[in-house]
Amino acid sequence: MPTAIPQTNPRAEYLACQAEIDAAVHRVMERGQYILGEEVSFFEKEFAAYLGAQHAVGVASGTDALHLALRAGGVGLGDEVITVSHTAVATVAAIVQAGAHPKLVDVDASTYTLDPAALAGAVTPRTKAIVPVHLYGLPADMAAIMAFAKERGLLVIEDCAQAHGAECRLSQTSGWKKAGTFGDAAAFSFYPTKNLGAFGDGGGVVTNDAALADKVRLLREYGWQERYVSAVHGWNSRLDEIQAAILRVKLRQLDQWNAKRQKIADIYDRCLAGSAVVQPVRAADRAHVFHQYVVCVKNRDQIRRALADAGIGTGIHYPVPVHRQPAYRALGKGVNLPTTETRCAEILSLPMHPHLEPDTAELVAAGLLDAARAG
Numbered sequence: 001m002p003t004a005i006p007q008t009n010p011r012a013e014y015l016a017c018q019a020e021i022d023a024a025v026h027r028v029m030e031r032g033q034y035i036l037g038e039e040v041s042f043f044e045k046e047f048a049a050y051l052g053a054q055h056a057v058g059v060a061s062g063t064d065a066l067h068l069a070l071r072a073g074g075v076g077l078g079d080e081v082i083t084v085s086h087t088a089v090a091t092v093a094a095i096v097q098a099g100a101h102p103k104l105v106d107v108d109a110s111t112y113t114l115d116p117a118a119l120a121g122a123v124t125p126r127t128k129a130i131v132p133v134h135l136y137g138l139p140a141d142m143a144a145i146m147a148f149a150k151e152r153g154l155l156v157i158e159d160c161a162q163a164h165g166a167e168c169r170l171s172q173t174s175g176w177k178k179a180g181t182f183g184d185a186a187a188f189s190f191y192p193t194k195n196l197g198a199f200g201d202g203g204g205v206v207t208n209d210a211a212l213a214d215k216v217r218l219l220r221e222y223g224w225q226e227r228y229v230s231a232v233h234g235w236n237s238r239l240d241e242i243q244a245a246i247l248r249v250k251l252r253q254l255d256q257w258n259a260k261r262q263k264i265a266d267i268y269d270r271c272l273a274g275s276a277v278v279q280p281v282r283a284a285d286r287a288h289v290f291h292q293y294v295v296c297v298k299n300r301d302q303i304r305r306a307l308a309d310a311g312i313g314t315g316i317h318y319p320v321p322v323h324r325q326p327a328y329r330a331l332g333k334g335v336n337l338p339t340t341e342t343r344c345a346e347i348l349s350l351p352m353h354p355h356l357e358p359d360t361a362e363l364v365a366a367g368l369l370d371a372a373r374a375g
């Protein structure tokens with residue numbers, strides 16, 4: 001049986017603004033400039049303004065955004081970078097690509113984000129940076145992480161691939177700010193299913209540091225200071241004009257779409273309350289944008305199959321922690337990540353996207369409760 005209720009649905013976002021997106025794509029095709037033109041510049045300005053940041057630089061993917069932000073921040077060979085194993089493999093791959101050594105720490109058992117208590121044990125004289133991941137759309141504990149980083153003089157690059165529009169504040173008396181404006185720089189992904197997604201690959205580096213932004217601009221195009229003159233060893237990592245034009249349309253919907261995700265999360269919360277299904281927490285001083293709504297259940301795989309049989313699509317983010325994957329097993333040597341290890345067998349991502357109907361969310365929750373009782 002085909003999945004009647006998909007876990008995610010980027011096509012629905014296209015249909016919701018089809019005329020505007022078609023016009024934007026057509027405009028780019030007609031204009032005839034397809035790489036680093038005015039759509040990318042306008043998108044960079046609009047996205048930076050949306051976040052309340054000084055600079056945004058469009059690049060080819062979220063993975064590249066992390067890699068280039070690290071390099072622009074001075075991370076390289078011999079440096080250590082602290083991050084989590086409970087994340088998309090891209091977070092760790094980007095650190096390796098920058099020439100550095102990832103030091104993996106555990107996540108907090110209730111928020112699934114980097115456990116600040118683990119930092120002191122992971123830091124060494126070679127530590128250069130911390131990459132907190134705002135996983136599932138919930139900001140990591142930036143108050144504790146920034147305090148630790150400041151004290152040790154460490155760079156902080158936020159992995160915002162799942163957190164477009166998420167907010168937090170460092171204390172009850174400080175103002176709310178967007179995720180991506182706390183560290184030295186932040187990396188965003190515009191992969192189609194993210195909260196702000198293109199219809200292809202795309203990414204962005206966001207920073208208030210003009211020199212870091214300039215460095216990323218150099219690195220994204222062969223290190224060119226001027227055309228055909230490479231000042232530094234750079235790379236090719238550019239955001240397409242077409243994707244930038246599409247992102248400009250979708251950026252205008254982002255707050256409304258995030259609000260819809262939060263509404264779906266409220267429905268799930270209400271329907272699952274009091275059951276054996278462990279629900280995502282709402283941490284104080286952090287506004288969640290629900291890239292994913294992730295529950296924890298025993299007999300996860302059995303429940304997942306029962307839901308699939310009922311036409312309900314689910315996901316697992318992520319089934320294998322990075323340090324358990326063949327390419328990165330060496331990173332697991334001598335590290336102890338008990339929460340990461342246990343959680344990956346129990347997590348289940350329910351259908352979550354802005355065009356999921358409230359009635360459908362109720363059906364999903366009812367299906368989950370049935371499956372959990374049977375399991």
Ligand SMILES: *Cc1c(COP(=O)(O)O)cnc(C)c1O
Nearest residue numbers: 061062063088090091161189191
């Ligand atoms: C999606 C994602 C990335 C990578 O983004 P791409 O655009 O796919 O390269 C990095 N980190 C996290 C947490 C992600 O979810």
